[in-house]
Amino acid sequence: MSNISAQLVKELRERSGAGMMECKKALTENNGDIEAAIEWLRKNGMAKADKKADRVAAEGRIATAQSGHQAVLVEVNSETDFVAKAPNFVEFTNKVAQDALKANAATLEALKAAAHVDGGTVEEAAKAQVVTIGEKIDVRRVARVEHDGPLATYSHGGKIGVIVALKGGSEELAKGIAMHVAAMNPPYVKAEDIPADFVEKEKEIALAAMSDKEKNKPADILEKIIAGKINKIVSDVTLVGQPYVLDTNVTVGDALKKEGAEVVSVARLAVGEGIEKIQEDYLAEVQKAMQV
Structure with a gap:
């Protein structure tokens, strides 16, 4: 397949971290199938694990609120970062979190229909903000956790919001782990949460990426090598396996174990994730390079 678009190469670059020409070759070799191209790059040692490119496309703010046994996160988007930092917008998002x-x-749906503290519904209040601010304002998401135990929220500059609920432990520990989740964004809490097909695929990739010398080792040694690589990947993608950001000498699992605690629930929202923002200059760069 020779007709590989610059947009497809751009997406593969962002997801794999591989070079531009390597991405084009990978897509050509795999008939434009981006998932197969990512696997091809990894097997050839040209890429790390898929980043999934959750690129920030919209500006806005994540507001948090907590009372008693429940906590919420809400995402409200604006068109510009200037508006997102404006005091009246910050006040509005805080009120929406309290409404939730x-x-x-x-x-x-429940959030938009909820009564707003200043009257009307949240959806009506958002529309009024559009008139006042002069930008599109979108109440986009809400996450809610209710738990009768240690519960904590954390906001990182209004751009990332996290809720963590624990069984056992303390609110201080829950807060620390919420900070870790904000920083590291682990896709899974523990090894048992990882899908079996993910592990099998990683084993296949680990084997394909080995040198001939490694592959020629006795079967039991080869199995141990692969198991070691998989254990490292599992640690990287699980909350309990990652080095704890507040004390990198221990893992999050160690910090939990010390207090006899376990993670019950985690919620994390980041502004604009999942909405694509077209970066015209970068796309033009890819198109120009492909024509060389």
Whole structure:
């Protein structure tokens, strides 16, 4: 397949971290199938694990609220970062978080229909903000956790919000782990949460990426080598396996074990994740390079 678009090469670059020409070759070799191209790059030692490119496309803010046994995160988007940092926008998002808390809103529909503290519904209040601010304002997401135990929220500059609930332990520990989740964004809490097909695929990739010398080792030694590589990957992608950001001498699992605690629930929202933002200059760069 010779007709590989610059947009496809751009996406593969962002997801794999591989070079531009390597990405083009990978896509050509795999008929434009981006998932197969990522696997091809990894097997040839040209890429790390898929980043999934959760690129920030919209500006805005994640607001948090907590009371008693429940906590919420809400994402409200604006068109510009200037508006997102404006005091009146920050105040509005904080009020929406309190509205969500008061209404026990766990879905976007419930949040938009919830009563707003200044009157009307949250959806109506957002529309009024559009008139006042002059930009599109979108109440986009809500996450809610209810738990009768240690519960904590953490906001990183209004761009990332996290809720962590623990069984055992303390609110201080829950807060620390929420900070870790904000920084590291682990896709799974523990090894048991990882899908079996993910592990099998990683074993296949690990074997394909080995040198001939490694592959020629006795079967039991080869199995141990692969197991070691998989254990490292499992540690990298699980919350309990990662070095704890507040004390990198221990893992999050060690910190939990010390207090006899376990993670019950985790919620994390980051501004704009999942919405693609087209970066015209970068795309033009890819198109120009492909024409050489």
